[in-house]
Amino acid sequence: MLQASSDVTFEGTVLFERSGSRQFLTVASTAEGNRGELRRMNAGANPRSEFWPIPSRSLTRICHVLEVYVPRLESGRIIAGRSTQRLTLRPRDTLRLTHLVDMDQSTGLPLAMITLDLDGQMLERYEYAAIEYESVIPDASVGNVVDAEYKRGRNIVPGYFLISENPDRGLFVVSDGLATASVFVEPLPAGAPVGEGAIIEGATLTYTRGVRSGSGGLLISVLGEVPFVTARLLADAVRPPLEDS
C-alpha cells in the first residue's frame, strides 16, 4: 500500500474533502520518469497540470510504520468498481493520527483513505470515483524493493525520525514513516510577544511558538499531519547550534 504508487501506472478521478471543502481531481502516474500528473477539476476552467513526485519504494519504511501503528486488515467495500481491503492503522501512542485505508485488492493502491484525529473525528478523506490501470511495473516484488531514498536519522520524539535537515536555513523534517512534520525556525517578527498558537486545516496542523533568546527572539513553526502534542514536543526539541544533545 505504502509503495503502490511506485508499483503501478494508473489514471483516475479522485474526490478529496476536508474542512468542509471538496476538490475533484484527475490523477495519473506514468511508467516513464518518476512523477505523476494532477489536475484540479473544479478549481477553474481548463485547469493546468501539476506534477507530483513518485516516491521510491522502501521495505524499511513499511517496517518503521508497523513499529508505531497497529495494523488491522479486513474485507473492504467496492470503490471505483474494484474490490478493496480495509487497512486500519491505529497509533500505538497518542503522538500520531489514525488512518483508514481502502486498498485495491489486486494492486494494493490506496483507493480511499480517511484520517481521524485522536477523538475519532474525520479530518480529511479522499476516494477514487474511477480508476484505470495501465501496467504494473515488473520489478515490484518485495525482493526487489530498495531503500534508495529512505534513510532515517536520529529519533526526535518517540517514533519520529529526522529524515531531512538544513540547519543553516532552520529547516527540519521528521517522519514516522507515514506522517510527516516540518519544523521551521526563523527570527521572531518585530513586536511579537512570546507565546504560542495553532490552527488546523484538514489533517494539517500548524503550530507556532515564539521564544525570547539572546539574539532577540525566534519563531518556531511546525507543520504536519500530527496531533497538537506532537507539534509541541517537536518545538521543544529545537536547540541552538552549539548545545550538546
Place this chain on the structure above:
Amino acid sequence: MTAEDRDREALSALMDGEAQELELRRVLDSISSDPSLRERWRRQQQVRERLQGQRTHAPDVDVSIRVREVLDTGRSASRNPIWSMAVAASVTLAVVMGGQQLLIPSSGIAPAPVVSELGGAVVPVLGAQPVQASLGARSLPVSNRQTAGIQSAGQSVAAVYERLARDRYHRLNGRHAASAAQSHPAPYISYVRVPEIKPEAPVSE
C-alpha cells in the same frame, strides 16, 4: 520555612513547569511518602484545569508514578539549567497528555525558551515516552479552521499567534507538502492540500 512548606512550594513549581529535575525528584519522593501531599497535587491539577476551562483529568490517574518512571529510565539531564527545565516540562507534558488525550495545551506549562539563535538543531526530547492511546476518549478538538486558543498570555497573544500560524501555514505548506509527499500513500494528496502550489524540492541536507 518548614519541610511541608518547601514541599508545597516545590509542588507549585512543578505545576507551573518550573521545577528543576532535582526538585522534581525530591517532590516525587515526598509525594510517595505523604498521602496528603499526593492528594494536594491531584486537587491542584483539577482546580487548575477547571480554571483554564479544560476537561478535568480522571481523579484516579496518578501521574507521579509515570513521571518517576520516565525520569528513572531516561538519560541524565545536562547541567544546563534551561535544558533541565525543558526535560521536566516535557516529562510532565508527555505523561499527562499521553494519558489523557489532551489536545489543548495547559497554560500551566510554560513554553520552554530553549533556543538562542537561528539555525541550530533538533534533538531528541527526553522523557517524551509514548503511552497507550485510549482512542475512545473524548478530547477537545482543534477544530477545522479554528484556533486552539493558548490563553497563557491573554487573548491578544492568542490572536497574534493565530495570525502567525495562519500566515505560516500559507507560506510554508508548499515546502511541507514536498516533504510529506515522500511518506504519504497517495503522494499527490500532500500537494492537493495546498491551493495551487508549484511543487518544490524536498528540504535537502
